[in-house]
Amino acid sequence: MRLEKCWFCSSTVYPGHGIQFVRNDAKIFHFCRSKCHKNFKMKRNPRKVKWTKAYRRLHGKDMTQDSTFEFERKRNRPERYDRNLAENTLKAIKKIDKIRSDRASDHIKNRLKTGKVQRQKEARKQLELGIHLVKAPLALAQDSSLCLPKIKDNVSQAQTEENQPMEE
Amino acid sequence: MVQYNFKKITVVPNGKDFIDIILSRTQRQTPTVVHKGYAISRLRQFYMRKVKYTQQNFHEKLSTIIDEFPRLDDIHPFYGDLLHVLYNKDHYKLALGQINTARNLISKIAKDYVKLLKYGDSLYRCKSLKVAALGRMCTVIKRIGPSLAYLEQIRQHMARLPSIDPNTRTMLICGYPNVGKSSFMNKITRADVDVQPYAFTTKSLFVGHTDYKYLRYQVIDTPGILDRPFEDRNIIEMCSITALAHLRAAVLFFLDISGSCGYSIAQQAALFHSIKSLFMNKPLIIVCNKTDLQPLDGISEEDRKLVMEMKTEAMKTVIGQGGEPTNEEGVLLTMSTLTEDGVIAVKNAACERLLNQRVELKMKSKKINDCLNRFHVALPKARDQKERPACIPQAVLEAKAKQAAEKEKRKTEKELEDENGGAGVYSASLRKNYILANDEWKEDTMPEILDGHNVYDFIDPDILLRLEELEREEGLRQAEEEGDDFEMDGQELSLEEQEALAEIRKKKSLLIQQHRMKKSTAESRPVVPRKFDTDRKFTTRRMGRQLSSLGLDPSLAISRARSKSRGRKRERSVDKREGDGRDAMDIDDNQASKKLRLRSTSRSRSLSRPPGEVIPGEGLKDSAQKIKAIKLAKKSVLKRNKNARRGEADRVIPTLKPKHLFSGKRSIGKTQRR
Numbered sequence: 001m002r003l004e005k006c007w008f009c010s011s012t013v014y015p016g017h018g019i020q021f022v023r024n025d026a027k028i029f030h031f032c033r034s035k036c037h038k039n040f041k042m043k044r045n046p047r048k049v050k051w052t053k054a055y056r057r058l059h060g061k062d063m064t065q066d067s068t069f070e071f072e073r074k075r076n077r078p079e080r081y082d083r084n085l086a087e088n089t090l091k092a093i094k095k096i097d098k099i100r101s102d103r104a105s106d107h108i109k110n111r112l113k114t115g116k117v118q119r120q121k122e123a124r125k126q127l128e129l130g131i132h133l134v135k136a137p138l139a140l141a142q143d144s145s146l147c148l149p150k151i152k153d154n155v156s157q158a159q160t161e162e163n164q165p166m167e168e
Numbered sequence: 169m170v171q172y173n174f175k176k177i178t179v180v181p182n183g184k185d186f187i188d189i190i191l192s193r194t195q196r197q198t199p200t201v202v203h204k205g206y207a208i209s210r211l212r213q214f215y216m217r218k219v220k221y222t223q224q225n226f227h228e229k230l231s232t233i234i235d236e237f238p239r240l241d242d243i244h245p246f247y248g249d250l251l252h253v254l255y256n257k258d259h260y261k262l263a264l265g266q267i268n269t270a271r272n273l274i275s276k277i278a279k280d281y282v283k284l285l286k287y288g289d290s291l292y293r294c295k296s297l298k299v300a301a302l303g304r305m306c307t308v309i310k311r312i313g314p315s316l317a318y319l320e321q322i323r324q325h326m327a328r329l330p331s332i333d334p335n336t337r338t339m340l341i342c343g344y345p346n347v348g349k350s351s352f353m354n355k356i357t358r359a360d361v362d363v364q365p366y367a368f369t370t371k372s373l374f375v376g377h378t379d380y381k382y383l384r385y386q387v388i389d390t391p392g393i394l395d396r397p398f399e400d401r402n403i404i405e406m407c408s409i410t411a412l413a414h415l416r417a418a419v420l421f422f423l424d425i426s427g428s429c430g431y432s433i434a435q436q437a438a439l440f441h442s443i444k445s446l447f448m449n450k451p452l453i454i455v456c457n458k459t460d461l462q463p464l465d466g467i468s469e470e471d472r473k474l475v476m477e478m479k480t481e482a483m484k485t486v487i488g489q490g491g492e493p494t495n496e497e498g499v500l501l502t503m504s505t506l507t508e509d510g511v512i513a514v515k516n517a518a519c520e521r522l523l524n525q526r527v528e529l530k531m532k533s534k535k536i537n538d539c540l541n542r543f544h545v546a547l548p549k550a551r552d553q554k555e556r557p558a559c560i561p562q563a564v565l566e567a568k569a570k571q572a573a574e575k576e577k578r579k580t581e582k583e584l585e586d587e588n589g590g591a592g593v594y595s596a597s598l599r600k601n602y603i604l605a606n607d608e609w610k611e612d613t614m615p616e617i618l619d620g621h622n623v624y625d626f627i628d629p630d631i632l633l634r635l636e637e638l639e640r641e642e643g644l645r646q647a648e649e650e651g652d653d654f655e656m657d658g659q660e661l662s663l664e665e666q667e668a669l670a671e672i673r674k675k676k677s678l679l680i681q682q683h684r685m686k687k688s689t690a691e692s693r694p695v696v697p698r699k700f701d702t703d704r705k706f707t708t709r710r711m712g713r714q715l716s717s718l719g720l721d722p723s724l725a726i727s728r729a730r731s732k733s734r735g736r737k738r739e740r741s742v743d744k745r746e747g748d749g750r751d752a753m754d755i756d757d758n759q760a761s762k763k764l765r766l767r768s769t770s771r772s773r774s775l776s777r778p779p780g781e782v783i784p785g786e787g788l789k790d791s792a793q794k795i796k797a798i799k800l801a802k803k804s805v806l807k808r809n810k811n812a813r814r815g816e817a818d819r820v821i822p823t824l825k826p827k828h829l830f831s832g833k834r835s836i837g838k839t840q841r842r
Contacts (some may be wrong), residue, residue, distance in 0.1 A: 012620050072625045079627050081602075083609045086302025089626050092635045093618050096626075099642050106649065120659045123669055127661070130672040141614025144796050147664035148402060148671060 008036035009044050046078035063107040068100040174326035177236045182320065183313030187306045190225045194218055194302075204291040215298040216285045222302055223278030226309070230271040234264055237319065246414035247332045250373075253406040255322050263315040264796035270312045276303045330375040330388075337526065338386040338415050339518050340450075342443075343422030344436050345392025348457040350374075351505040352422070353389040356515045361389055367430070368392060371404050372410060382520035395439040412446040418522035419452050420514070421482075423475070425502075426461035433467070437474040444481055451521035452482045453501060454472070455514055460504040475500070588792055732785035 004013045004020075007029045019037050021029040022129070031037040039049065046054040056062040071092075127146050139149040173351055181189060198221055202214050240248045251260070281301035288294035332338075341349045345367035353361050357376025362369050374389040390408030398427035401409065412419065423436055429692065440454075456464055456475070482499045501517060503510030530536050534671075581596055599610045614814070616623055628634070689695060696702060708726045715722035788794040813818075830842055 002624075003617055038659060050685050069642070071628075071631075071634065071638075072621060074625055075627065078624070079629070081604055081609060081612070081614065083606070083612060083628065085616050085627065085631075086612070086623075088632055089623060089628075090615070090618060092627050092631050093621055093623065095635060096638065097619060097621070099501065101643075103645075117659065120661070123661060124659075127665060127669045127672065131668065133675045134668060134671045134718065136715075136718040136720045141769065143719075145664070147662075147668045149717070151716050151719075 004030040006030055006032035006036050008032075008040055008049075008052060061111070063104045066100065068103065068105055070094055071096050087113075169277070174238070174323075174329060177323050177326065178232055180233055180316055180320040180323055182317050183310050183832060186229070186316065187309050187601055191302065193220045193225060193305070195746060197221065202291065206291075208289065211291050212296050214283055215288070215294040216282050218298050219278055219281055219285065219301045222305060223274055226305060227271055228492075230267055233319065234267055234271075237264060237323075244334045244414075246332070246410065249410045249414055250329070250407065251326070253403060253410050254325065259318070259806075260322065263318050266312050266315045267319075273308050277301060277304045330373055332373065332375050332388060332415075333386060334415055336386055336418035337383065337519075337522055338388060339522065340388050340390065340411060340415060340417040340419050341422060341607050342390050342393060342412060342419060344424065344429055344431050344439060345369075347422040347424040347436075348429075348505050349389055349392070349422050352420075352455075352457070352503075352511065352514075353387060355389050355505055355508065355511050359387075359389070368404065373407055378515065378519075380516065381523070383519075383523070385519055385522070386417075388415070393439060393443070395442060397433060409446070412443065417450060418518045418520055418525075419447055419450050421447075421452065421454050421478075423454060423456045423478075424458050425456045425467055425471070425475075426456060426458040428461055433471040434475055437478060440478050440481070451518070451525050453499060453514070453518050453521065454478050454482050456500070456502040458504060458506070459502045459509065460507050464502045468604070479679045500531070729785070729787075732783070734759070 001015055003015075005011070006013050008031060011032050013030050013032045018030060019034075021031070021037075021040075023029070031040065031042065037102065039046075047058050049055055053062065057064050062071040088091045131140065131146055135149050143149070198218050199214065202211060206209075206214075234412055237260075238247070238251075240260065248257075251257070278301065281297055281304075285294055285297050290299055341352060343349055346365070346369075350361040350363045352372050353359055353374065353376055354363065357378045359374055359376030361374050361376075368391060368492065370389060370391045372391065376387045378385050378387055388411060389406045390411055393405050393408050396405075421440060423433070424431070425433060427433065454475075464475075479500045485656070501510065501514050503514050505511060585591060585594050585596060597611075602610050604610060614623070708729050711729065712726050713720040715725060782791045782794050782798070784791050784794055786794070788797055833839065
């Protein structure tokens with residue numbers, strides 16, 4: 001029993017799911033669901049379809065080369081069973097997984113960093129330019145920090161004063 | 169010795185097919201195109217060729233048939249007799265004779281018609297001659313149709329006859345039906361003869377082969393023979409009689425001493441005596457079968473007497489062959505095919521007797537002298553009287569013994585399964601014989617899949633080392649990452665700043681929204697002007713809230729707005745209440761009352777405000793600014809009905825979709841649009 005990778009979107013195909021297509025030249029294509037299968041039949045190139053892993057790797061959106069990928073390699077010759085080795089392998093898999101996912105998320109974070117920096121600069125500029133919409137210049141002169149002014153309670157008091165003569 | 173094999177005879181086609189084959193061949197292999205304009209010699213030649221070609225083909229095919237079928241007189245008398253028994257010699261000869269005459273007839277026809285064709289003078293005549301010739305030949309064949317069919321059947325049956333070599337070492341098994349001949353056959357040879365509880369299961373001869381002393385023996389199983397006069401015998405029995413008569417073989421006469429075949433020992437003995445003439449010069453063994461049901465010692469006195477009689481007869485044959493001291497056990501044997509008790513002994517005894525007899529005969533014949541000259545068995549001359557047997561090392565003997573013991577001791581998986589409850593209950597442990605470093609690991613279950621990975625892809629003897637390296641790398645990398653992160657933090661906005669930014673953005677979007685609404689309604693919908701203020705949006709409370717949210721103190725502005733916006737009525741009432749002593753409103757009151765007094769004295773009450781007068785207020789600094797604002801407002805607004813009141817001039821459509829315009833067929837014309 002083996003987990004295969006979908007040929008189109010590179011997600012794992014668990015047993016009991018998906019379709020395997022064998023072509024006349026004996027090349028086997030695994031698909032995880034009918035979406036990928038139908039896309040394949042339409043002869044779409046996964047490298048051009050935005051949501052696939054192939055596209056993401058090709059366009060640098062996801063991590064491509066890393067030493068953690070070398071741990072997982074299809075071995076054709078089975079090794080003789082060794083309990084210690086098996087235990088170690090299972091523990092190692094978890095650790096390797098964690099490291100790999102950490103690195104992948106760091107990769108994405110780095111990629112998005114420039115955008116983030118730019119947006120922060122824009123935000124600061126917008127704040128500086130637009131502060132007059134939420135803070136009167138008078139209040140700004142008194143308190144030059146770029147934040148919302150403190151609301152004074154005089155409003156309610158003044159109102160009560162004014163109301164009384166009208167009522168009478 | 170020639171192996172008689174009738175499988176090589178070519179298929180005999182039946183009459184119609186025969187004609188079709190030959191005629192179609194003639195049509196294909198001879199030229200087909202002829203015109204009446206050709207020279208007459210050419211026409212004659214054309215048709216003569218066809219006639220001759222057809223005759224030749226017929227001749228060939230019929231000759232092959234005649235040659236391939238065996239001539240009953242030329243083959244071994246056993247086969248001759250067998251074929252006679254099966255197919256009737258006369259009938260067979262007649263059929264072949266008919267074929268022969270047909271062949272000759274066709275030759276004659278062809279000769280005659282060729283002679284006639286030599287003098288044909290037109291295309292039509294030649295053609296009809298050829299047609300006649302071929303037609304006559306075909307009629308001949310049609311007439312021998314039944315013979316051809318008969319020969320075909322014979323051919324098929326002959327092909328299936330067992331290939332018995334009449335000259336080699338043969339053992340013949342005979343006896344009453346159902347005594348156990350076929351079972352014995354199955355036991356000693358690889359032949360798979362049908363064994364059934366009913367009589368005459370075996371309907372023809374069957375051949376099997378067995379080995380003894382490095383020689384191959386033929387074993388022939390015959391159908392059972394009943395005790396009947398010779399003339400009454402049917403074909404099946406005749407087969408066995410023929411075999412008995414012609415084959416020089418050892419005869420094993422089977423006797424069923426339990427009587428379970430349905431015939432008593434007396435009947436079997438009677439049969440024996442009636443065919444004992446056939447046992448001349450053949451080593452005879454009487455085999456008592458089915459001893460598991462009835463041991464030989466347990467039969468009755470009369471039966472025993474009969475058996476003894478048979479034995480004496482058999483002994484006679486033994487003695488007759490050679491004056492050798494006979495061992496009586498070699499003549500009467502017991503066995504049981506069911507328990508396989510004594511089967512091998514019988515076979516060995518029969519083979520031995522036959523071999524001896526054949527050797528005897530060969531010794532007596534003249535040919536042996538030629539062979540004997542060539543034989544010489546060399547034996548080393550004995551030096552002294554000491555015995556020197558073969559030397560086998562002790563270890564080999566022990567190993568052999570151990571192997572034998574182990575083979576018996578070892579339990580098969582099937583036995584294990586049967587012991588533990590059978591197939592459904594017990595499932596064999598397939599891992600029992602695994603070779604692992606530690607035997608405790610044999611029953612371990614190892615997962616194949618973990619967290620979306622195949623575990624087998626990760627197995628590596630030095631995975632621990634690599635993992636350590638990786639973790640070290642990762643530690644380094646993370647340290648670097650933290651360094652980078654510090655740079656970023658400086659740029660971030662604080663919480664309050666973020667709030668302010670959010671407010672700014674909200675306000676901006678609100679402004680944009682309002683502008684869009686205004687833009688879209690400016691041309692189309694009438695808007696209630698601000699002074700009517702049906703929603704009561706333009707209140708000082710609101711203004712106060714908005715100003716304070718901007719960070720200003722609204723109290724001054726509110727009071728000012730309130731004072732300015734008060735109408736004449738209010739002013740009057742304020743006038744009356746002068747005594748309250750409101751400092752804040754004093755100046756304003758004085759001013760207002762002054763104006764009023766001025767006005768009221770000089771003009772009538774009903775006068776409204778002069779048209780150009782602009783009162784500062786409504787959020788504007790002074791009259792100048794207000795005038796400017798009014799101008800702007802007038803400019804931006806089109807002179808449309810902005811009072812939001814509908815007049816007579818406003819067009820009204822009482823019904824938007826009157827029925828008579830939107831439904832119904834037209835009496836004349838199309839209704840493509842409404």
